Amino acid sequence: MATTDRRQRERSAQRDLIVASARSLAEQEGWEAVTTRRLATEIEYSQPVIYKHFASLDALVEAVALEGFAELAAAIHHARVDVGDADADPVGVVAHAYVDWAAANPSLYDAMFIRATGLHFGAEETPPQLTDGYAELLAATSVIAGDRDPDVLAEVLWAALHGLVLLDRGGRLRAAHRRARVEAVAALLAG
Incomplete structure (x- = not known):
């Protein structure tokens, strides 16, 4: 043995x-x-x-992506639960953590969202590394949802942040306004 x-x-x-x-x-x-x-x-x-x-280079990229999803989920979780200010905007805190993490890990972010993988969101076989990160976004949007669907808000938040990350990385947005854009997304979702 x-x-x-x-x-x-x-x-x-x-x-x-x-x-x-x-x-x-x-x-x-x-x-x-x-x-x-x-x-x-x-x-x-x-x-x-x-x-x-x-079996392939794509399978290797998928393994790297899974590590990235776990790290992103942890970063968002820590930002969300470690907020010292009770009046802090939970969506803003999570949004900044997401964008900051993506900016610090561009190649890993590419493996997660740009490169082809067999990873699927919202399916029975979705790995926990993917669902954990989404759960953190959902936890933040649930606080502000009121009578709105928190899942829809989480999806909109995710889509907006992903778009900001890619546009910012591509040099299509003014770099000096990154934080303001993230805060605007959070404010729009908060209503």
Whole structure:
């Protein structure tokens, strides 16, 4: 039994190294630089070892994206529950956490929302990493919903923030007004 456990730990460590290396390479040089050949060179494994863990590069990007969704959910959660000011706008706090996280992690955000993956939102097989982040948006919008549907508000918030992130990253919005735009979205949702 000990040999089986050791092999499983080694296999898990290999997988973690592949994911971490893909993420690091994407952060440094962009997703275009992430190939199985380049990863094999970086981590000193053969390409077949990578394919033992991931059937395709898309499957590897999906694993990186899942890490990103977990990290984004944690960032939003911490912002939402760690607010010291009882009068703070819960939607504004969550919105700023989302936009700030996306700005700090552009390659990871691309893996989550731009690159093709097999991840689906709102389905039975939706991984918890995806639903946890949405639950944080929903928790914030539930506070302000009143007689409106908090799910619709959460979806609108998410869509607005995603649009702001992409437009801002593309240089299509005035950088000095990022915080004001986020606050305007929160104010509009609050009514």
